[in-house]
Amino acid sequence: MSSVVSVNDVTFSYSGPKVLDRVSLEIQEREFLGLVGPNAGGKSTLLKMMLGLLKPLAGEVRVLGRRPEQSCRQVGYVPQYPLFNREFPISVEQTVLMGRLGTAGLFGGYSGRDRAIARQAMIETETHELAGRQLCTLSGGQLQRVLMARALACEPQILMLDEPTANIDMRVETEIFDLLKKLNSRMTIIVVSHDVGFISGYVGRVACLNQTLVCHPTAAIDGDTIRGLYEADVKMVEHHHH
Amino acid sequence: MEFFSALADHAFLQYALVGGLLASIGCGVIGSYVVVKRIGFLAGGISHSVLGGMGIAFFFGLSPLGGALVAAIASALLIGWVRLTWREQEDTLIGTLWAVGMAIGILFIAKTPGYSVNLLSYLFGNILMINPDAIWMMVGMDLVILLTVLFCYQQFLAVSFDEEFARLRGVPVTFFYLLLLCMVAVTVVLLIQVVGLILVIALLTLPAAIASHYVHSMGKMMLLATLLGMTFTLVGLALSYGPDLPAGATIILVAGVTYIFSLFATTLQKRKVMRRQLQQAMK
Numbered sequence: 052m053s054s055v056v057s058v059n060d061v062t063f064s065y066s067g068p069k070v071l072d073r074v075s076l077e078i079q080e081r082e083f084l085g086l087v088g089p090n091a092g093g094k095s096t097l098l099k100m101m102l103g104l105l106k107p108l109a110g111e112v113r114v115l116g117r118r119p120e121q122s123c124r125q126v127g128y129v130p131q132y133p134l135f136n137r138e139f140p141i142s143v144e145q146t147v148l149m150g151r152l153g154t155a156g157l158f159g160g161y162s163g164r165d166r167a168i169a170r171q172a173m174i175e176t177e178t179h180e181l182a183g184r185q186l187c188t189l190s191g192g193q194l195q196r197v198l199m200a201r202a203l204a205c206e207p208q209i210l211m212l213d214e215p216t217a218n219i220d221m222r223v224e225t226e227i228f229d230l231l232k233k234l235n236s237r238m239t240i241i242v243v244s245h246d247v248g249f250i251s252g253y254v255g256r257v258a259c260l261n262q263t264l265v266c267h268p269t270a271a272i273d274g275d276t277i278r279g280l281y282e283a284d285v286k287m288v289e290h291h292h293h
Numbered sequence: 294m295e296f297f298s299a300l301a302d303h304a305f306l307q308y309a310l311v312g313g314l315l316a317s318i319g320c321g322v323i324g325s326y327v328v329v330k331r332i333g334f335l336a337g338g339i340s341h342s343v344l345g346g347m348g349i350a351f352f353f354g355l356s357p358l359g360g361a362l363v364a365a366i367a368s369a370l371l372i373g374w375v376r377l378t379w380r381e382q383e384d385t386l387i388g389t390l391w392a393v394g395m396a397i398g399i400l401f402i403a404k405t406p407g408y409s410v411n412l413l414s415y416l417f418g419n420i421l422m423i424n425p426d427a428i429w430m431m432v433g434m435d436l437v438i439l440l441t442v443l444f445c446y447q448q449f450l451a452v453s454f455d456e457e458f459a460r461l462r463g464v465p466v467t468f469f470y471l472l473l474l475c476m477v478a479v480t481v482v483l484l485i486q487v488v489g490l491i492l493v494i495a496l497l498t499l500p501a502a503i504a505s506h507y508v509h510s511m512g513k514m515m516l517l518a519t520l521l522g523m524t525f526t527l528v529g530l531a532l533s534y535g536p537d538l539p540a541g542a543t544i545i546l547v548a549g550v551t552y553i554f555s556l557f558a559t560t561l562q563k564r565k566v567m568r569r570q571l572q573q574a575m576k
Contacts, residue, residue: 102461123461135455139329140509145450152451153463160447185509205462 055080055209055239056101061110063096070096073110074264083235085254086243092261094243095131095213101241102128102211115208124153127202131213131243133194137187143197144182147173150204172203176230192223199230209239216244228253296531305421306530309540312423313526315431316487317500319438319480321519324501325511326473330453333498335372335474338387340481340493342368342394347415347490348401357415358430361485365478368394373474377467418489418541420530427486434483438476449473450511487526488541496522499548506559525551 056078063071070093078084086094099105100112103119114122127150150172151165161169173179176196181189189197195215202210212231216224231240232253244250251257259265300306327336346364347357368390375386402412414422442449451459452469460466477497484493504517529544 104457104461124463126461128458128461130457133455134457136329136331138505139454140505140511140514141450141454142510146454148447149451149454149458149462152447152459187509201458 053080054078055082055115056241057113058097058101059111059113061097061100061107061112063093063100063105063107065096069262071107071260072262074260075110076258076264076266078239078241081235081237081239083231083240083253083255084242085247085250085257086241086260087245087247087250087257088260090245094245094260097260098211098213098241098243102126124205125208127205127207127210127238129195129198129202129210129212129215131217133198139186141186142182143178143184143186143189144169144173146186146197147178147182147200147204150201168206169200169204172200175203175234176200192219192227195219195223195227199227203234207238209241210234212240212242214243214245216246216249224249296534299534305423306534308423308425308428309420309530310527311428312431313420313487313530313544314523315428315435316483316496317522317526318435318519319483320496320522321500321504321517322438322442322515323476323480324497324522325504325514325518326449326453327477327497328501328505329511329514330473332474332477333494334384334387335376336477336481336497337494338372338391338394339365339368339474339478340485340490340497341391343481343485343490344398344415345394345396345401346398348398348405352401352405358427358482358485361482361490362479364394365482366475369474369478370471373471377470414489415485416489416491417539418485418487418492420487420540420544423486431483431486434479438479438483441472441476445469445472488544492541492545495545495548496525499552500525503552503555506555521548521551 054077056076058074058076061071061074062069070091074093074097076097086097088094096105100107101114101119103114103121103123112119115125116122147169148161148165151161151169154165170179170182173182176199178193178196178200181193181197186194186197199212199215202212210231215231216227219227228250231242234240242250242254247257247259256266296306300310327333343361343365346360346362346367348360349364350357350360372387372390375390376383379386398415399412411419448459448464448469451462451464452466452473456466456470459469480497481490481493484496488496500518500521501514503521504514508514508517525544525548529547530540532538532547533540533543
């Protein structure tokens with residue numbers, strides 16, 4: 052087993068207090084890692100660094116042995132708050148096809164192969180029946196699946212998801228994590244979540260991030276580790292946990 | 294109607310109409326991007342600062358439209374760069390470029406020796422002054438816009454939809470973003486003749502915004518916006534002819550009133566549908 056992501060002594064701040072302080076993390080191939088921690092604990096920041104969208108102030112991030120901005124095309128990304136306008140006039144199929152961008156030339160459209168791959172990604176996420184629908188007509192859960200299909204259409208080696216179930220109900224949340232579990236047989240998965248209790252049933256390892264980082268195998272998570280991580284928020288977290 | 298019999302007799306009216314129809318193509322296609330990407334303010338900055346280039350060209354005895362084209366492209370690149378580099382001060386900086394561009398233009402026009410140009414025709418357009426040379430220039434600009442959009446359709450779509458994701462896929466987002474703004478600049482110059490640089494922003498956004506009420510794909514939106522733009526130009530020109538009203542302003546009023554009606558109609562329709570769904574759910 053080789054390390055696909057290696058974060059080495061990384062420090063970061065957005066022109067203020069440190070968000071990440073000397074964080075180191077090795078992620079192995081085919082690992083299913085949960086990145087948890089309180090709000091503003093630096094989870095999304097660390098993920099954005101693995102994608103090359105942010106650069107560390109100190110330390111180094113390597114993904115698939117290269118700099119993140121060189122390897123980001125082998126990574127599928129499902130953002131937390133999609134930056135796009137929900138009313139954008141675009142169909143589900145066109146959205147998923149965007150995962151195929153950057154594979155052909157600089158200009159021009161998609162090939163038949165691109166369409167086949169996008170179709171496969173839609174079948175896998177059960178969104179193929181929505182292919183002709185407009186994005187603005189989808190529910191939160193459907194939109195999340197479409198964004199996963201877009202990420203899968205990149206044919207990624209690593210799938211990174213930022214709070215994939217933040218705004219959807221419990222039943223859909225379970226379905227999405229069941230799908231991630233299945234995908235984990237062929238790719239590394241890194242999922243950011245604030246809900247330790249829920250994801251510990253799925254992920255292989257939990258990295259707890261609150262400015263600094265502590266890793267635990269899932270089995271070892273108990274009240275003390277959570278208490279240490281969230282400090283004041285203990286009651287709420289324990290409620291989730293049981 | 295008086296306008297249509299006059300159209301057959303007067304070449305200047307024919308040129309005006311052809312010019313208006315040609316401008317509608319650019320405004321429908323690029324206006325759709327301006328609306329979905331919500332860069333109306335950027336487009337406003339580009340169009341107003343164009344006066345600077347026109348003033349300088351006029352001062353040195355060059356073609357004002359050529360000056361407008363150069364100024365529009367320069368302003369698009371500058372505004373794009375501002376937006377990409379100083380996102381936090383974006384609106385102040387664009388507002389500054391907007392006003393400074395106009396101020397430069399006014400200074401140069403004031404200091405131009407000899408017969409003082411009619412400033413109003415730059416600001417509010419003079420569609421009746423369109424001549425065959427201007428028409429050929431407009432055809433050329435439409436071709437540049439259409440070919441660029443044809444070759445970069447998916448890339449423009451990706452950059453308009455989700456810049457961050459496009460960047461992660463290795464799409465040179467900055468390049469396509471600036472190219473799109475340059476197309477906005479070309480469209481602005483295309484429209485200046487018809488409605489003038491102050492009213493450009495209305496014709497750039499209103500047809501596409503109305504189209505977005507009814508169609509939900511980029512291609513259809515471009516087509517419908519172009520047809521709407523053509524209708525507004527034709528109707529505006531015809532209405533203005535009899536009572537001798539300024540054509541540009543009449544065109545904008547027709548577009549604006551149509552937009553407001555369309556907005557009310559679609560909002561009422563949506564409410565009706567929602568109420569019906571709610572009633573069905575209650576049963």
